Structure formats: C-alpha cells, structure tokens
Amino acid sequence: MSTRVENLLLSLDAVRVFKCLGDETRLLLMLLIRHERELCVCEMTHTLDDSQPKVSRHLAQLRNCGLLNDRRDGQWVYYGLAPTLPEWVIAILDAATVAEAARLAALQERLTAMGNRPERQLEMC
Template identity: 55%
Template sequence: MSDSRGPVDIFKALADDTRSRIAMLIAREGELCVCELTAGLDLSQPKISRHLAQLRSNGLLADRRQGQWVFYRLHPQLLPWVITLLQGALAANVEWLAADVARLQAMADRPVRCC
C-alpha cells in the first residue's frame, strides 16, 4: 500500500457488511476467487465484484490472474495495524462468519491453485 491510506479510509471500506465479510473470509482463507466468495456469501457475482473493486481501490486487497480465475488476497503491503485489526475481528467474530465459512467449505468444484 504505497499511498498509505489512513484509518478513516480503511474503516469506511470495512464499514459495509459485505465488504467486512469479504475481507475477513479472505484473511481467514488466504486467497479466494470471485466464485468462492459468491458461494460463501450467497450473493450475486456483480455485487461481489463491485465490493471487491472498492476493497482493491482502498488498498486492502490485491489480485492475481490464473487462467480464467482471478484470485484475491490481502494486499502484501497492507499496513501491520490493518492486518492486526482484521485478525482480531476474525477471532472475535467466528460465529458471525460461521454460515459464510460453512457455505464456502461445502462448495463443490473449488478452483485449484498452482501457487
């Protein structure tokens, strides 16, 4: 995150329920593609993509393309306090995210990662 977003930008990006769920699922799993997020959050692909774009534009996520898939992960230059915040939120809200995790784990035909 070379432009160092401030706390207000980060908190605004995470203030939405869907964006918080996306960020915490990615923090938990390490890397997810749009189809996995769609299955896990039980939301439409356009809605997921719109929220991913906002998280990416705020420097929270980075993406990589592998064939037909685009995988999202926490930005490698994410400030340490943001990583600590996400890890703490994830640990404190296991039940809040439980249904999303269960749907993700039940997903058939998850993409294979080469990296």
C-alpha cells in the same frame, strides 16, 4: 515499488480503512480472504450467497482502498490481502475475526461444502 502502490500506501489512513470496512459485505470478504489467504470471485459469491456483480463491486472498492490485490490465473481472478498492510490494519482484522467468529465459521462451512471449487496451481504456504 510502483507509483500506484506507493500512492495507495500513502492514502491508507484510518478514515479510509474504516470507510472501506464499514460495509458488512466488504468486512466479511476481507475476513474470509484473510482466513483462506486467497479466494476467487466464484467462491465468494457462493459463500456469501450474493450476486457476482455485487461481490465484484465490493472487491474493486477494497482493491482501490489498497486492502486487497488480485491476480489472474486463466479464467479465474484470485483476491488476497495486500502484502503491505500495516500492522494496525491487521489488528483491526484480528479484532473483527473474534467479533464475527460464529458467522465466519458458518461461512467457512459453506465454502468447504462448495462443489466445483477452482484448484490452485500453487500450494499456499
């Protein structure tokens, strides 16, 4: 495990997590990514109807908190949940998913209707 990942895991305490998830945009990004397993920036900007700089700034904050990881595939940058999230963080996301069910359903419809979505080279499990 890299030193950066170890440092993030050590610093992943409840206060830090709640500060990261305390913003509406960041919470919705986490819930969308959790549902879809992986999304690129263009999909998230379309779904939330927000600017690319705003979404990218929030994604960087979530990544710096240790909640997300990213990968580049050509021109696309995909974001997914950090694979090492503790169960208590998953439980928080589960509760937030229930609380935001109606809004998430509307956002997922918007995502599904998006034209020109980037195609994944690997099928998600």
